[in-house]
Amino acid sequence: ETGVTQTPRHLVMGMTNKKSLKCEQHLGHNAMYWYKQSAKKPLELMFVYNFKEQTENNSVPSRFSPECPNSSHLFLHLHTLQPEDSALYLCASSLASGGFDIQYFGAGTRLSVL
Amino acid sequence: GQQVMQIPQYQHVQEGEDFTTYCNSSTTLSNIQWYKQRPGGHPVFLIQLVKSGEVKKQKRLTFQFGEAKKNSSLHITATQTTDVGTYFCAGPGGGTSYGKLTFGQGTILTVHP
Numbered sequence: 001e002t003g004v005t006q007t008p009r010h011l012v013m014g015m016t017n018k019k020s021l022k023c024e025q026h027l028g029h030n031a032m033y034w035y036k037q038s039a040k041k042p043l044e045l046m047f048v049y050n051f052k053e054q055t056e057n058n059s060v061p062s063r064f065s066p067e068c069p070n071s072s073h074l075f076l077h078l079h080t081l082q083p084e085d086s087a088l089y090l091c092a093s094s095l096a097s098g099g100f101d102i103q104y105f106g107a108g109t110r111l112s113v114l
Numbered sequence: 115g116q117q118v119m120q121i122p123q124y125q126h127v128q129e130g131e132d133f134t135t136y137c138n139s140s141t142t143l144s145n146i147q148w149y150k151q152r153p154g155g156h157p158v159f160l161i162q163l164v165k166s167g168e169v170k171k172q173k174r175l176t177f178q179f180g181e182a183k184k185n186s187s188l189h190i191t192a193t194q195t196t197d198v199g200t201y202f203c204a205g206p207g208g209g210t211s212y213g214k215l216t217f218g219q220g221t222i223l224t225v226h227p
Binding site: 002030031033042043045048050055092095097100102103104105106107108 | 145202209
């Protein structure tokens with residue numbers, strides 16, 4: 001148990017569905033991240049939040065919409081996804097102490113888009 | 115932007131053989147981290163190196179940070195089936211985001227018993 005909990009663990013959705021991924025950290029961290037990990041690609045950073053504010057969006061399509069209501073919770077809202085969006089979505093958190101952060105990952109949500 | 119290159123992409127070894135993965139950065143790093151992701155799992159932090167030329171050991175794993183702080187390696191002695199997984203190196207991501215890391219592509223290790 002890393003202190004970062006992601007739900008659901010598995011999700012199957014159609015291209016017209018709307019769903020949300022949830023991430024919660026119990027580590028007192030103030031930075032949270034969404035990553036996409038596909039079978040043939042390395043970890044792709046999607047979004048970074050520092051102190052609830054989005055500080056980075058790595059050219060992610062607008063069908064992915066993040067939300068960070070507080071430093072402990074992070075959501076990824078999904079709508080009108082494409083089959084190529086099927087992947088493992090990982091949430092991570094860190095203390096954001098400035099350059100020496102260790103990231104703690106959740107177990108991920110395995111997403112399949114039909 | 116900063117890039118972290120990792121080689122090889124895949125490594126297949128017989129149990130008992132040694133394994134090494136290499137990480138190279140386009141810029142000098144203040145530190146480098148290594149993570150392991152077991153099949154079906156998520157990345158888990160292994161170690162952080164900070165000093166130039168630093169060498170750290172964890173049982174059969176030896177981690178090195180280059181003198182110029184632009185490269186690093188992970189060496190596993192006498193691999194075991196429990197070593198299978200993907201090994202990632204990561205350096206500070208730069209930019210304005212606190213805590214951001216730039217990950218290498220990872221080396222997928224398979225160990226044949």
